[in-house]
Amino acid sequence: MTELAHLFSPITIRKCQIRNRILSSGHVTSFARDGLPTDQHVRYFERRARGGIGLIVMEAQAITPHCNPLPTVIQGWRDEVVPWYRKISEAVHAHGAKLFAQAWHNGHQNTSFASWVHSQSCSDVPSAAIGEVPAVMDEEDIQEAIRQYVALALKLQEGGFDGVELHFGHGYLPQQFLSPYSNIRKDRYGGSLENRMRFGMEVIEAVRAAVGEDFVVGIRASADELIPVGLTLEDMKQVMPLWAKTGKIDYLNITVSTYKSAAVGIPPMMIPPRPFVFYAAEIKQLVDIPVFAAIRINDPVTANDIIKNNEADMVVMTRATICDPDLPKKAREGRLDDIRLCVACNEGCWERTEHGLPITCMQNPEAGREGVFEIRPAVKRKKVLVAGGGCAGMKAAVVAKERGHDVALYEKAAELGGAILIPAKTASRQELGQVVRFLKHELARLGVEVHLNTELTPALVEKIKPDVVIVATGGTTVDNPAPDVVGPDAAIQIEPGTPVVTAEDVLEGKATTGQRVVIADCQTYMKGLITAEVLADQGKEVTVIMPMPMRLLRNAPYDMDGPTMGIQMLNLALRKVKLVSGFELKKARPGNVVLKNILTEEEQELEADTLVTAYWRKANDRLYKDLKVKVKELYKIGDCVASRRLIHAIYEAYKVAMDI
Ligand SMILES: Cc1cc2nc3c(=O)[nH]c(=O)nc-3n(C[C@H](O)[C@H](O)[C@H](O)COP(=O)(O)O)c2cc1C
Numbered sequence: 001m002t003e004l005a006h007l008f009s010p011i012t013i014r015k016c017q018i019r020n021r022i023l024s025s026g027h028v029t030s031f032a033r034d035g036l037p038t039d040q041h042v043r044y045f046e047r048r049a050r051g052g053i054g055l056i057v058m059e060a061q062a063i064t065p066h067c068n069p070l071p072t073v074i075q076g077w078r079d080e081v082v083p084w085y086r087k088i089s090e091a092v093h094a095h096g097a098k099l100f101a102q103a104w105h106n107g108h109q110n111t112s113f114a115s116w117v118h119s120q121s122c123s124d125v126p127s128a129a130i131g132e133v134p135a136v137m138d139e140e141d142i143q144e145a146i147r148q149y150v151a152l153a154l155k156l157q158e159g160g161f162d163g164v165e166l167h168f169g170h171g172y173l174p175q176q177f178l179s180p181y182s183n184i185r186k187d188r189y190g191g192s193l194e195n196r197m198r199f200g201m202e203v204i205e206a207v208r209a210a211v212g213e214d215f216v217v218g219i220r221a222s223a224d225e226l227i228p229v230g231l232t233l234e235d236m237k238q239v240m241p242l243w244a245k246t247g248k249i250d251y252l253n254i255t256v257s258t259y260k261s262a263a264v265g266i267p268p269m270m271i272p273p274r275p276f277v278f279y280a281a282e283i284k285q286l287v288d289i290p291v292f293a294a295i296r297i298n299d300p301v302t303a304n305d306i307i308k309n310n311e312a313d314m315v316v317m318t319r320a321t322i323c324d325p326d327l328p329k330k331a332r333e334g335r336l337d338d339i340r341l342c343v344a345c346n347e348g349c350w351e352r353t354e355h356g357l358p359i360t361c362m363q364n365p366e367a368g369r370e371g372v373f374e375i376r377p378a379v380k381r382k383k384v385l386v387a388g389g390g391c392a393g394m395k396a397a398v399v400a401k402e403r404g405h406d407v408a409l410y411e412k413a414a415e416l417g418g419a420i421l422i423p424a425k426t427a428s429r430q431e432l433g434q435v436v437r438f439l440k441h442e443l444a445r446l447g448v449e450v451h452l453n454t455e456l457t458p459a460l461v462e463k464i465k466p467d468v469v470i471v472a473t474g475g476t477t478v479d480n481p482a483p484d485v486v487g488p489d490a491a492i493q494i495e496p497g498t499p500v501v502t503a504e505d506v507l508e509g510k511a512t513t514g515q516r517v518v519i520a521d522c523q524t525y526m527k528g529l530i531t532a533e534v535l536a537d538q539g540k541e542v543t544v545i546m547p548m549p550m551r552l553l554r555n556a557p558y559d560m561d562g563p564t565m566g567i568q569m570l571n572l573a574l575r576k577v578k579l580v581s582g583f584e585l586k587k588a589r590p591g592n593v594v595l596k597n598i599l600t601e602e603e604q605e606l607e608a609d610t611l612v613t614a615y616w617r618k619a620n621d622r623l624y625k626d627l628k629v630k631v632k633e634l635y636k637i638g639d640c641v642a643s644r645r646l647i648h649a650i651y652e653a654y655k656v657a658m659d660i
Pocket residue numbers: 025026027028029059060102167170220255265266267294295296297316317318319320349350353359
């Protein structure tokens with residue numbers, strides 16, 4: 001027995017024997033093309049099954065053309081899905097994992113913008129998060145939807161799946177019927193709790209009757225909608241036992257939220273781990289079927305404790321196993337330090353789903369690219385020097401070493417980590433430190449030669465005579481917002497004597513500010529907003545002048561996924577930070593700054609004791625230029641190409657290290 005014996009004890013659900021308590025819950029991968037699964041699905045799920053997971057619940061399968069918000073959704077109502085289901089189930093079963101999939105009707109959480117087929121719901125109440133008015137379902141539509149749930153379940157059965165999970169959570173159609181927030185019907189499907197439960201109960205009855213006694217039928221449902229007029233835990237403590245009492249469902253997968261509160265359903269790193277396990281624990285006391293706990297459970301020790309403490313019977317570790325598909329195997333072998341822990345950044349997974357793009361992982365570029373990106377031994381062993389010990393440099397060194405190259409990494413600072421260490425030292429982004437921890441661990445595990453306090457200079461390169469140099473020297477902070485540094489549009493005219501500091505200096509504790517602080521946030525990423533949080537925690541009165549809100553590719557000022565942005569906004573609101581949108585900061589002088597309305601160009605003054613500037617850094621490519629004619633195989637990666645997000649740096653590092 002390993003130390004994590006509870007996590008690795010098997011469980012039987014109906015007749016389905018599952019080898020351990022870890023599951024990957026349904027997550028839209030956006031691998032589908034023309035409404036059908038692809039070989040990428042097969043490889044992706046095969047990889048996770050190979051990593052030792054007990055159960056995979058495949059992503060939401062649309063049961064009807066009324067549920068078709070993006071072309072990357074799987075159109076489970078079509079017969080052509082069945083051969084794909086077979087391929088996927090064979091691949092997963094070959095590695096000993098079990099496989100269910102979600103039956104999904106999103107109701108008013110839908111848009112017909114892509115599909116041209118109208119949305120439908122219990123009432124014509126649009127979702128606050130989507131805005132499209134759905135058609136009211138009459139009795140015929142309701143019976144049709146029930147038949148569609150059944151049809152999907154039968155297709156999964158035919159395709160060799162072990163079960164179906166009815167998606168009753170996250171504000172989808174069955175939850176819309178159940179919730180007073182969305183159901184204003186006056187007939188037998190609205191009003192009393194019994195009436196609001198009717199649709200879900202009819203789905204349960206019909207699906208069980210169709211699939212017979214051996215097939216698993218589970219429910220994923222929100223134990224709390226977490227909105228003022230929505231379903232509460234007290235409501236769901238009545239509803240869930242009634243579902244269980246039918247004897248027709250086999251487990252409850254407990255989640256939270258509806259779309260209006262979706263930020264907590266896929267929470268960012270600012271929310272501490274295992275925030276909602278207590279919901280599962282509460283429900284578990286009331287039912288005699290297995291209960292799954294979910295959301296931001298990213299390490300096996302926590303997962304084991306949840307099972308050990310009888311808080312749940314299985315543990316959802318979805319992003320955790322996107323990030324490291326071998327987590328179950330490593331945990332079972334007691335190799336806890338070898339696990340690449342998900343840091344809940346959402347950059348590679350959820351954020352890309354929001355854009356209808358295939359998922360990957362910020363830390364693990366192989367995720368979503370299985371079969372294309374995988375470590376291959378180098379054809380010829382080369383002497384590789386990496387300049388820069390930030391995340392890009394470390395990742396490149398790790399991958400090159402894994403491929404069999406002879407690698408040495410040079411970092412001029414006293415510690416590894418680079419620019420990411422700055423946000424990682426703040427309370428809300430401390431989890432980014434895990435990215436650095438893991439890469440450092442990998443360097444040590446693989447025996448990469450690391451030289452700290454040592455700058456890789458052209459002279460040193462000449463002396464060592466490597467085959468390859470990878471330059472990952474990062475960027476430099478912009479501390480002078482002059483037109484010839486940041487461009488005339490983003491420039492700020494600063495009068496002599498005006499206190500101005502950079503966001504980096506504030507975050508690193510190298511600069512202090514006056515009481516009234518204005519942040520000119522020109523970065524569209526996290527720097528300005530984290531600085532606002534830090535200064536507000538110091539008791540300062542903070543105003544953030546946000547980047548341009550009406551951008552073409554993203555109608556929002558920041559490049560962040562919805563959940564991260566939602567919680568970021570909450571953090572700032574709780575700290576009384578003022579956010580100003582639609583203005584540019586053009587001038588700063590002692591005592592105030594001048595803002596210009598981006599549409600009318602009208603100017604107005606705002607009192608300020610200190611101006612904080614937050615710009616993207618400037619590429620530091622000096623070494624690359626110096627080596628250009630001296631080294632034949634020379635690459636640059638990450639911020640020294642152009643300052644961008646961490647996901648780009650790690651992707652480029654992987655790609656370059658695979659090419660040498
Ligand atoms: C890319 C992505 C897509 C998701 N799509 C679904 C989905 O199709 N059905 C569902 O029930 N939940 C979906 N979720 C939510 C996850 O199932 C899970 O509940 C959530 O990620 C929190 O668990 P975790 O912290 O273990 O990742 C999705 C999450 C992600 C990251």
